[in-house]
Amino acid sequence: MSSSSVVQFNIQVSADLTQNVKPLLHEIKHALDNLIETGQTTIIDLRSIPLAPGEEDHILKTLGLGEVQAKLDALGLSEIIETQYAGVWVVTHYNDENHIISRFIEITTMPEILSSQTEDIMAAYSRLAITLQDDQEKN
Amino acid sequence: MSEIEFLNWVRGPGFQIAVIIFIAGIIIRFAEILMLGRKANLAEPKGSEMSGGLHTIVSRSFPDKSTFQRSTFTVVAGYLFHIGLFVTIFLFAPHILMFKDIFGFGWPSLPTPVVDAMAVVTIIALLAVLAHRMSDTVLKFITTKEDYLVWMLTILPLVTGYMAFHRIGMTAPTLLALHILSVELLLVVFPFTKLMHGFTFALSRWYNGAISGYRGVQS
Amino acid sequence: MTNDFKKKKSQKEQTFGDVMRSQGVSRRSFLKFCAATASMMAMSPAMIPKIAHALENARRPSVIWLSFQECTGCTESLTRAHTATIESLIFDHISLDYHHTLQAAAGHAAEEAREAAMEENYGKYLLVVDGSIPMGNPGYSTIAGISNYDMLMETAKGAAAIIAVGTCATYGGIPHANPNPTGAVSVNDLIKDKPIINVPGCPPIPVVITGVLTHFLTFGTIPELDHLGRPKVFYGQSIHDRCYRRPFYDKGLFAETFDDEGAKKGWCLYKLGCKGPTTYNACATTKWNNGTSWPIEAGHPCLGCSEPDFWDGGGFYKSLSMPTENITQTAIYTAAGAVAAGVAIGAMNKSKKNSAIAAHDKTTIDDLEK
Numbered sequence A: 001m002s003s004s005s006v007v008q009f010n011i012q013v014s015a016d017l018t019q020n021v022k023p024l025l026h027e028i029k030h031a032l033d034n035l036i037e038t039g040q041t042t043i044i045d046l047r048s049i050p051l052a053p054g055e056e057d058h059i060l061k062t063l064g065l066g067e068v069q070a071k072l073d074a075l076g077l078s079e080i081i082e083t084q085y086a087g088v089w090v091v092t093h094y095n096d097e098n099h100i101i102s103r104f105i106e107i108t109t110m111p112e113i114l115s116s117q118t119e120d121i122m123a124a125y126s127r128l129a130i131t132l133q134d135d136q137e138k139n
Numbered sequence B: 001m002s003e004i005e006f007l008n009w010v011r012g013p014g015f016q017i018a019v020i021i022f023i024a025g026i027i028i029r030f031a032e033i034l035m036l037g038r039k040a041n042l043a044e045p046k047g048s049e050m051s052g053g054l055h056t057i058v059s060r061s062f063p064d065k066s067t068f069q070r071s072t073f074t075v076v077a078g079y080l081f082h083i084g085l086f087v088t089i090f091l092f093a094p095h096i097l098m099f100k101d102i103f104g105f106g107w108p109s110l111p112t113p114v115v116d117a118m119a120v121v122t123i124i125a126l127l128a129v130l131a132h133r134m135s136d137t138v139l140k141f142i143t144t145k146e147d148y149l150v151w152m153l154t155i156l157p158l159v160t161g162y163m164a165f166h167r168i169g170m171t172a173p174t175l176l177a178l179h180i181l182s183v184e185l186l187l188v189v190f191p192f193t194k195l196m197h198g199f200t201f202a203l204s205r206w207y208n209g210a211i212s213g214y215r216g217v218q219s
Numbered sequence C: 001m002t003n004d005f006k007k008k009k010s011q012k013e014q015t016f017g018d019v020m021r022s023q024g025v026s027r028r029s030f031l032k033f034c035a036a037t038a039s040m041m042a043m044s045p046a047m048i049p050k051i052a053h054a055l056e057n058a059r060r061p062s063v064i065w066l067s068f069q070e071c072t073g074c075t076e077s078l079t080r081a082h083t084a085t086i087e088s089l090i091f092d093h094i095s096l097d098y099h100h101t102l103q104a105a106a107g108h109a110a111e112e113a114r115e116a117a118m119e120e121n122y123g124k125y126l127l128v129v130d131g132s133i134p135m136g137n138p139g140y141s142t143i144a145g146i147s148n149y150d151m152l153m154e155t156a157k158g159a160a161a162i163i164a165v166g167t168c169a170t171y172g173g174i175p176h177a178n179p180n181p182t183g184a185v186s187v188n189d190l191i192k193d194k195p196i197i198n199v200p201g202c203p204p205i206p207v208v209i210t211g212v213l214t215h216f217l218t219f220g221t222i223p224e225l226d227h228l229g230r231p232k233v234f235y236g237q238s239i240h241d242r243c244y245r246r247p248f249y250d251k252g253l254f255a256e257t258f259d260d261e262g263a264k265k266g267w268c269l270y271k272l273g274c275k276g277p278t279t280y281n282a283c284a285t286t287k288w289n290n291g292t293s294w295p296i297e298a299g300h301p302c303l304g305c306s307e308p309d310f311w312d313g314g315g316f317y318k319s320l321s322m323p324t325e326n327i328t329q330t331a332i333y334t335a336a337g338a339v340a341a342g343v344a345i346g347a348m349n350k351s352k353k354n355s356a357i358a359a360h361d362k363t364t365i366d367d368l369e370k
Helices: A021-038 A056-062 A118-138 B005-009 B013-036 B050-059 B065-070 B072-090 B091-104 B112-136 B137-142 B145-166 B170-190 B194-217 C003-013 C016-022 C027-040 C045-056 C072-077 C086-095 C107-122 C148-157 C166-171 C206-219 C247-249 C261-265 C327-359 C366-370
Strands: A042-045 A070-073 A077-082 A090-092 A100-107 C062-067 C096-099 C127-130 C157-163 C195-201
Touching: A021 A042, A021 A056, A021 A100, A042 C045, A056 A090, A056 B194, A090 B145, A090 C027, A100 C027, A118 C027, A118 C247, B005 B013, B005 B170, B005 C072, B005 C127, B013 B194, B013 C327, B050 B194, B065 B072, B065 B145, B072 B112, B072 B145, B091 C327, B112 B137, B112 B145, B145 B170, B145 B194, C016 C045, C027 C045, C027 C206, C045 C206, C062 C148, C072 C166, C072 C206, C096 C107, C127 C148, C127 C166, C127 C206, C148 C157, C157 C166, C157 C206, C166 C195
Parallel strands: C062 C096, C062 C127, C127 C157, C157 C195
Antiparallel strands: A042 A100, A070 A077, A077 A090, A090 A100
8 A cells, every 4th residue: 555544643542443344354255255156246435434543554454465456547546456355456546636535445356447448448449540540641 | 492402401401400309309308207206205215226227227128038929029120120220320431420520529330231231121120010010900909190100200211311322213412312301300200209218218217127126126 | 798608608508527528537537536426425336337427417507605604614624625636626517606705706796796697597506605694683794785694595596405514504503602692593594495405514524515515416416314404424323323432432441531541542532521422423434634533533522513502512521411500519509408498397397296286185084975
């Protein structure tokens, strides 16, 4: 992860504050099971869960890093990381100022945002066509 | 009146009115009882009134064997809800905070789930004693309207407190306000109903014991 | 009609999708935007495709923002909504036609802009209000010589919906606090015939303001509201129920002071006056400042700023179960008075008893033989 999600204040965080990690990991396990059985994907918005200071980092650390780490430059940076558990992805969207604007855990074969989008492919096709036409005209 | 205004009223003026009536009522009733006096006993004392009286205050807290066998249900259910009331009223952290605000000192609390469970036990015990009272012909015959009122006012704070803690049915400020209001109702009627036994039990037990003590017999 | 105006008008007919495409925003970027928007609107990620579809076809709305008796904290909060790129897209899209704190024009020139926007978009514009309205004397707060009340009533007439932003606009707020010297009232005290969305907070969480705005802009509908007119997605659960310190409350572990062992260990702040149990807001999950932290995480009890009359709750540091009046004093005075009254009543009873004894005729054998 490129930046820590928690600004550290002079507040001691006791070890028993991380009560939300286990339930979330169980939820992920269920979602994985669902993906295997029915192919259904699950997206968990980390901003919708009440997390104690440091807990988000704890969750990310537990999930760890896997084989894929992709960067996306669209309205600011995005990081798409496959965790050490294949099928479990962490998608983090940043804005122009490099602040996290949203963070999702996606349980899927590949997050939708990584695929090329039909509209963009169509736009790319016409762009390429125009470029080739221009070249032809120049020659 | 918004729900927060309602909550602010029961925490403020409402509570003040209830406390005034409660304290004034208890003190006046005690003054009446004590000042009425007793006829001087002309018989020669065979023992100490004081020791007999004090002994009875404590000993009557425990049922003797025959009473227990005769009315096991009344004794067990009665104990349960009295202990339950003690735990829920005096050992719940937010309540202790209220006492601390008034008395200037507090005491340790029990974990919330324990108090929560105790509240359920108490509500069940209170429902059971009511069912028993209404199904037993003799008990039903001697039960007055006041008894039903007192039962109602005792169980209300428990039910509203349980609902407020678990946020059942209404919003949290309304539930909390209703809980405090139900306690205020209890405080207002307390000195003028049988609920007064919470204080006068000591006087009547002492008097019973003192008679025996004076005569030099076992109290 | 000037050329500028025509251009503006044609802009207004564009959908959000048109605006994004004309700015060269890729579909992938749009999807990212929709994901961030779903998160901002506190909606399930499963809603992302629906949001994308709705946004694609959303029309450019006119927004009029009125500020009355307020401290500008709500506007400050809004302009610090953390998702800069995302918000700028939204705010590029909406037409903020009047906001007297943010706009350059002032006085009559500004009022003309408001009137023009009202006329042009009658029945369709979105009205945002922050601040309470003084009813004591119209002179307490005026803009360009127009009283707050008159301006609100006039502008509300043609509004499609009203969003009351901040505790002052939603419940009267601090101006309404005891003894309410200006006779401050809230928007929904005055307007009964328009849909009103209440977004309370002192100030409201920035992304909650933008989330509610975005919801209206995206779907053109009012989100589901609670009994106080607040969107349930943000105000549906109490702070206490979503608080990460809740387990400590259940265990009976409390910070007793701001610097004791419990405070350092992050225990429950109930005893320090936390109003979390009676407060409905999104702080526990959405948090503040780019999701950095929120009051309870910073070690301070919740003030209950999204609830009515939070200013009059008997003190921020007095816990909810404590009475707000001085009960000790009440009890002592009552006891003193009651002892005197009790002695007097007791004495009366006693003299009644004595006179009854004195008046009592003993039955003699002579009486029986009669």
